[in-house]
Amino acid sequence: MTYCVGLLLKAGMVLLSDTRTNAGLDNIATYRKLFTFEVPGERAIAIMTAGNLSVTQTTIARLEEEMSDDPDVDHSRSILKAPTMLRVAELVGETLSQVRGEIAGRMAGAEAIASASMIVAGQRRGGGMRMFLVYQEGNFIEATEDTPFLQIGEHKYGKPILDRVVTPDLGLAEARKAVLLSMDSTLRSNLSVGMPLDMAIIAADDLRISERARIEAGDARFAAMSEAWSQALRDAFRRIEI
Amino acid sequence: MTYCVGLLLKAGMVLLSDTRTNAGLDNIATYRKLFTFEVPGERAIAIMTAGNLSVTQTTIARLEEEMSDDPDVDHSRSILKAPTMLRVAELVGETLSQVRGEIAGRMAGAEAIASASMIVAGQRRGGGMRMFLVYQEGNFIEATEDTPFLQIGEHKYGKPILDRVVTPDLGLAEARKAVLLSMDSTLRSNLSVGMPLDMAIIAADDLRISERARIEAGDARFAAMSEAWSQALRDAFRRIEI
Numbered sequence: 001m002t003y004c005v006g007l008l009l010k011a012g013m014v015l016l017s018d019t020r021t022n023a024g025l026d027n028i029a030t031y032r033k034l035f036t037f038e039v040p041g042e043r044a045i046a047i048m049t050a051g052n053l054s055v056t057q058t059t060i061a062r063l064e065e066e067m068s069d070d071p072d073v074d075h076s077r078s079i080l081k082a083p084t085m086l087r088v089a090e091l092v093g094e095t096l097s098q099v100r101g102e103i104a105g106r107m108a109g110a111e112a113i114a115s116a117s118m119i120v121a122g123q124r125r126g127g128g129m130r131m132f133l134v135y136q137e138g139n140f141i142e143a144t145e146d147t148p149f150l151q152i153g154e155h156k157y158g159k160p161i162l163d164r165v166v167t168p169d170l171g172l173a174e175a176r177k178a179v180l181l182s183m184d185s186t187l188r189s190n191l192s193v194g195m196p197l198d199m200a201i202i203a204a205d206d207l208r209i210s211e212r213a214r215i216e217a218g219d220a221r222f223a224a225m226s227e228a229w230s231q232a233l234r235d236a237f238r239r240i241e242i
Numbered sequence: 243m244t245y246c247v248g249l250l251l252k253a254g255m256v257l258l259s260d261t262r263t264n265a266g267l268d269n270i271a272t273y274r275k276l277f278t279f280e281v282p283g284e285r286a287i288a289i290m291t292a293g294n295l296s297v298t299q300t301t302i303a304r305l306e307e308e309m310s311d312d313p314d315v316d317h318s319r320s321i322l323k324a325p326t327m328l329r330v331a332e333l334v335g336e337t338l339s340q341v342r343g344e345i346a347g348r349m350a351g352a353e354a355i356a357s358a359s360m361i362v363a364g365q366r367r368g369g370g371m372r373m374f375l376v377y378q379e380g381n382f383i384e385a386t387e388d389t390p391f392l393q394i395g396e397h398k399y400g401k402p403i404l405d406r407v408v409t410p411d412l413g414l415a416e417a418r419k420a421v422l423l424s425m426d427s428t429l430r431s432n433l434s435v436g437m438p439l440d441m442a443i444i445a446a447d448d449l450r451i452s453e454r455a456r457i458e459a460g461d462a463r464f465a466a467m468s469e470a471w472s473q474a475l476r477d478a479f480r481r482i483e484i
Binding site: 156160161163164165173174176177178180181185188221225229232233234235236237238239240242 | 398399401402405406407415416418419420422423431463464467470472474475476477478479480481482483484
């Protein structure tokens with residue numbers, strides 16, 4: 001399974017994904033699900049993926065090929081050249097829908113399901129920050145002030161904390177904490193979501209990937225935060241009266 | 243949808259269910275999903291239901307008929323006369339499986355799905371407290387010291403808090419708080435789980451329904467607890483360092 005969460009705040013965009021991929025319970029591997037692309041000073045884009053790995057990898061590979069400087073490739077659909085973030089979301093959606101259709105067609109009758117979804121976040125010079133959840137049919141929804149976060153994959157365990165603390169005014173340090181705690185609840189409850197974690201931050205108007213981090217399984221700070229949060233929840237639980 | 247949760251603790255068993263039933267999003271009603279049966283001093287049993295309402299209502303109706311004093315009915319399968327709680331779980335499972343099979347057969351080809359599950363908890367004189375999750379095929383699993391709670395329906399939103407605070411040593415007052423907070427997280431995130439709530443407590447060796455309560459939508463204490471918990475979570479969130 002997978003858990004990816006993205007926050008769209010006034011201060012910037014914060015994205016966090018796990019890296020666990022499994023084909024059944026007995027075939028578990030680590031794959032990156034967070035991809036970043038930038039032309040510093042001009043645009044920064046982050047994409048997170050959930051679902052069938054052959055679909056998401058092929059989609060990302062095609063998008064990367066169109067961004068490459070390979071002279072044999074048609075770059076007219078490069079997301080680094082798209083005029084707006086809306087167009088970026090459309091290009092990702094069209095590619096995802098096409099790849100998914102090809103693979104689903106070949107898998108017809110097989111038990112496995114070629115489903116996938118993506119979160120696309122970014123900003124280009126002259127435009128605002130935008131964050132989209134792109135479905136496998138290529139259509140998408142967008143994060144707004146009312147709903148300033150998007151999730152894909154195993155989203156339920158980590159949603160209660162987001163519902164309570166995430167508002168568009170949250171600062172980036174608080175936002176980092178919010179997504180890590182949301183992931184922590186998910187890791188505890190669903191073994192098919194697993195460390196290491198990948199995080200990316202695109203600060204408002206920074207027009208570059210402001211921060212990238214991988215948090216490894218033994219990370220002492222993450223473990224301390226997780227333990228402190230559990231302790232705080234248990235303390236709060238003891239104090240609540242009914 | 244539905245959310246039902248039951249805790250099996252040394253001090254007793256605590257059960258909580260919502261009451262919302264929906265056929266689509268535009269047809270919402272309130273139905274009891276928590277049923278209690280007792281022969282005070284001899285045995286106490288509570289059953290919670292999730293899934294297709296025609297399946298769960300018919301199952302409960304047949305179980306009630308077998309418990310009735312109607313002379314025209316065969317009482318040999320009454321769960322109030324079963325020698326052990328294990329046999330009670332088997333009887334509920336057999337009835338559920340049969341009803342479900344009959345209805346699923348008639349619904350073959352229709353879009354709706356006749357799935358259902360139940361939590362069966364109780365104690366008889368001379369036996370220990372037992373709590374079972376009964377599947378629609380009639381098989382079941384049992385709560386244990388390692389996993390002292392069972393959930394049916396929309397279980398994910400309310401699981402993180404249970405994972406953190408529920409141990410077999412939890413007292414009944416704390417247990418009541420734990421299931422209410424677990425329900426609170428679920429109510430916030432899934433509109434198809436709704437008030438009022440039904441709660442039942444069977445204290446250890448009490449051999450009766452020790453407490454029954456209905457918590458209505460406007461309940462001031464529940465609202466205060468919910469607000470205090472949100473505030474405590476936000477405070478804890480602010481204090482956590484990463």
